Amino acid sequence: MVKWFNLALGGITGTFARYILAGLVYEVFGTAFPYGTLIVNLTGCFLIGFLAVISEEKFLLGPHARILLMIGFCGAFTTFSTFMLETGNFIRAGDSLRAFLNVLASVAAGFLLFRLGILLGEAI
Numbered sequence: 001m002v003k004w005f006n007l008a009l010g011g012i013t014g015t016f017a018r019y020i021l022a023g024l025v026y027e028v029f030g031t032a033f034p035y036g037t038l039i040v041n042l043t044g045c046f047l048i049g050f051l052a053v054i055s056e057e058k059f060l061l062g063p064h065a066r067i068l069l070m071i072g073f074c075g076a077f078t079t080f081s082t083f084m085l086e087t088g089n090f091i092r093a094g095d096s097l098r099a100f101l102n103v104l105a106s107v108a109a110g111f112l113l114f115r116l117g118i119l120l121g122e123a124i
Helices: 001-031 035-056 064-077 079-090 096-123
Strands: none
Touching: 001 035, 001 064, 035 064, 035 079, 064 079, 079 096
16 A cells, blocks of 8 residues: 555656646746756656666665655656666666667657557547
């Protein structure tokens, strides 16, 4: 039960943090470029990298804190951070091919499916 509470709490705070940070960035830099999303994604990448090291190598975070921060908060803040963590894990394991394929498939297939969703939505 504690893990579900931590997951929910992290998810709620990550969602609010994303909304607030992106909004502040858009207020400062405008909306001509997706600066808010970019800053959120880059911040999430830094944060999940930091949390991975302090939980997996330094053992400063226990499993409940890891669920709250890495899965809940970072997962709601940006799934881009999880994508980077998983790609980085491939690189760390010496599997550059899988890292490259993960990037290629995620970006190319993601954009393709995004376009298909648009086409379907327009067809309805």
